Amino acid sequence: MPPILNAQALSKSFGATPLFRDIAFTVSDGDRIGLIGPNGAGKSTLLKILAGEEDADAGDLAVRKKARIGYVRQESTFAPGKTVRDVLESALAAGHVADAEREGKLRETSGRIGLPDVSVEAATLSGGWRKRLAIAEAVVSAPDVLLLDEPTNHLDLAGIAWLEELLNQGEFASVIITHDRYFLENVSTEIVELNRVYADGLLRVDGTYSKFIEARQAYLDSQSRLEESLRNRVRTEIEWLRRGPKARATKAKARIDTAHQLIGQLKDVSARNQSSLVTVGFESTDRQTKRLVELNDVTIELGGKKIVEHLDFLITNGMRVGLVGPNGSGKTTILRLLKDELAPAAGEARKAGSLRIVYFSQTRELPESVTLRRALAPDSDSVVYQGRVVHVASYAQKFLFTGEQLNQPVERLSGGERARVLIARLMLEPADLLLLDEPTNDLDIATLEVLEESLLEYTGALVLVTHDRYMLDRVSTTVLGLDGKGSAAVFADYPQWEQWFLEQTAPKAEKEIRQESGAVAVSATAPVKKKLSYLEAREFAEIEERVEAADARLETAKARVGDPEVAVDAAKLTEALAEMETAQAEVDTLYARWAELTEKAG
Template identity: 35%
Template sequence: MAPPLLQLRDIALTFGGTPLLTSADLSVSAGERVCLIGRNGSGKSTLLKIAAGLIEPDKGSVFTQPGASIRYLPQEPDLSDFQTTFAYVEAGLGPTDDAHRARYLLEQLGLRGDEEPAHLSGGETRRAALARALAPEPDILLLDEPTNHLDLPTIEWLEGELMQSRSASVLISHDRRFLENLTRTTVWLDRGRTRRLDLGFGAFETWRDQALAEEERDQHKLDRKIVAEEHWIRYGVTARRTRNERRVAELQALRQQRRAYKSVQGKAVISVSEAEKSGSLVIEAETIAKTFGERPVVRDFSTRIMRRDRIGVVGPNGGGKTTLVKLLTGVLAPDSGDVRIGANVQMAALEQDRDSLDPNSTLVDALTQGRGEQAMVAGRHVATYMKEFLFQPEQARTPLRNLSGGERARLMLARALAQPSNLLVLDEPTNDLDLETLDVLEELLADYAGTIVLISHDRDFLDRIVNAVFAPEGNGRWLEYAGGYNDMLAQRGGDFALRGVKPAKTEKSAAAAAPPRPAKEAKRRLSFHEKHALETLPAEMKKLQTNIASLQIILDDHTLYARDRAMFEKATAALSKAQTDLAAAEERWLELEILREEIDAQ
């Protein structure tokens, strides 16, 4: 095996009296693609900063091969010291690096190079920082949440760029599809320590679950051994006479081992306040249009959204996703066309812009709208509600400016889900959430009895949640596709960048652009909608079979028609409907079961 370009050994670091890292290792060889996985707050970003030389650990060693170059992408890039985006990217080049590559990357990422940093959006800032990290083609790339605030075309472009790059990379990301497509090694940071798996992220979750199950068994054995030793100390005949010092010392060591064990932090217990059921029709739009200046954002778009629909809205940043959703939900009036909101619709919205949070406000005030620490939120005491979203009691008075990106994301989610609703509008809910919290959010949305409109750039999340996708076709036209993100790609011909969806480039940049690379086909997964159907259909079929048997008993009475013709006709119609429903349920279950077996066999 080639010697590592970068090696961190036995890294320890304490912040504010609390150990964050206790024994963390990280090794990166030439060309290796590593994903660094862990919960929000576990120390992933800190470990990456140590690797980049930005933080000194309290203990441990950091070795970099002489002459090896490293570039680091922070979660929150700072361009404030530079006049333009090109000046920022150019400042990251070495003496022998090519400035033309810097311009090429900026153009590929939809930037001109003359933008003033003070006027950049979050997505534009992230694209400039990516260009700065990629331009020198370093030996090692350290990328902290590189897909945050990026649109789908840019994420897929970045995947292709990293696949072809000679640089080794360490990736922190919540984007499952991105990690599955790119990584070949997984490092799991858990409770201050790291474990390494020489397989990509696709194998991580099974491996993690097995490791935690083994750990739980080991702790159970340790607890039983401690109980047995304590019993011997108290009641053993020999112990009462001589108090065997060796056995007493062993018991003390076992107790110390148990005290030193740090249990896994519990999962978030996300819940949503549901309002009364809406009418069957939630939103109906007829030939709506919206133009800003001379630019059509939405043109002649019609749709019907029914109760329990899960709609995904995708497209490039600035392509009109948020405008379309605001038109559909009545927040924004169309220039022409009509929007009708159905009966008894109550909407709760998660906004993407976290700048709406007052940085000087406390966590409790943000959740209770200033009603204090004894207020109720979503039917629970605010302290209980905070705990469900993994906030500790001591954080109640924490100013929001001190929260991490992941904590701010959970706070915004907690505020949105506390509002009673039967229509959820979620704008980029996955940004900065860790994978475990994403799992819980997916389960909640699968069980939500209302309707969901979801704006997201997370392909895996879309495939698991939605049953229809609205995607732009260019010049203000939007089309509705059945299924999830992969289904939409298949219907479009497999390329989301078709039909003018990506920002236009100059003729010069188009000529300089590398030929398109075929996207790696992502492994098909059951969506949460399909999983839910697989789990619930057997019970539904059993209920239908019981109903059919009961109706058959009623109709077996040969005197029924003569005695009560209305009852006979009602029972006959009910039997026919139940048999039709059973046949449809059985067919759907069989289709899903076959699909599940095909996926398991991949």
């Protein structure tokens, strides 16, 4: 069958600024495409063109005959007075679903999104539930392809897991713009990065996000080698030109033309190879106090409702806390307590003297009417960054803002640009305790990676609220998890909290049946756990060390393959590659055995 969507030679600009030029993009049955790229690359615009909501400046878009396209925008809004039922019924009618099937489809869909009451007014739902409803609205009419623009925004961790399952089980193709790397890994069968660093304007790789990272690095390495090769050739041609060849000779003229072509090609490759990354570095106060905040038997109430009860928690210097829980569980409320915007209803919140707290709010509050210059430097044309006076233009450039943007009002900035402004402002404030409430929203993956590195280098204490599971895993040294029912507990990492939360919220298994003898019988549905034998227990105790040793051998083998002296010697390279394959096989075998023993140990 032909592709569902087939776009060729698409170009789009905003004013004089080109977003993309002459790109090709196809979507076929079964595709689950993760669409990524830096802020401003034109991802959302491309999705609107594919959805038929915007026209390209040039190029063609062919849609397969009778194909249905579902489109979910970044912001999910519904008309006042419209109920969930109204929204879904309108979608069923627009999708020409038979009248006899509509009620069944409606009930099935509302159940799948977890909304049993379809009489609720859609506009009054929380951001997360509105997002779920918008996705259901697009799915209910059985589209051939579903286009999703930042669908994980506003979804809590349970909502993200729900969406992953929906996409993995759906019969429709999908194109998903997201910066959630775990989501991309779990859902995507292809990754497309829209970025001007690529000669074709984009890079498309079959496989998961981790496969894409490998392919992208290989591409960038090849481009670096191409640039070096062109540079050497251009150097030779320039030396030849300097010797003053006679342009009248046919061969000389052809070589002059070739030299100019090489110079132009080198210029293009060099321009693409130049990376544009935000340079972020949070500043701590180098405070020596160990205990910064102590929460003793704290209960927090909001609007007469108990958000958290009997919370005991200690924040020490250098601690990086991931604060997790479902939407409405009280994460932002706890940050407000730490910031002294709220007092505990019971218990004690004790803070170290003169504690300097810097807070990043998820509401992204910025003075709309002021210029970017005044948002960064309210009183002068310079800022003090890490003890040095820096001109505001130079400081703004660190966050990829141009000189022209300095005099533009903040209200004209995109969501990602606003996030960068807020981070830039935070960097100017030395802190003992950094409170970050959803800092990852609207940031592209490259900026997320730089932000992660900065948080890892930050020496003060940190409390981080984010739905980005990868960042939680990488940055947090401990996790404070909430269940949404007033309970809180401390965990070593995010997966441990996730398992606890699922156990808390899962329906209770059928009760154990007591036998007449008084012994407790296991539920018929419960698997019988196998026990480790004596030899297996000894193997299990030693296997972690064996895995570490095997990993070390594999790294050594990889380093040998990458050694320039080995790479130019065919015999040595063959030997090194065989050694690396053997080491990789050993690592794979050990990890598989470790997983088997871990499951058996229960």
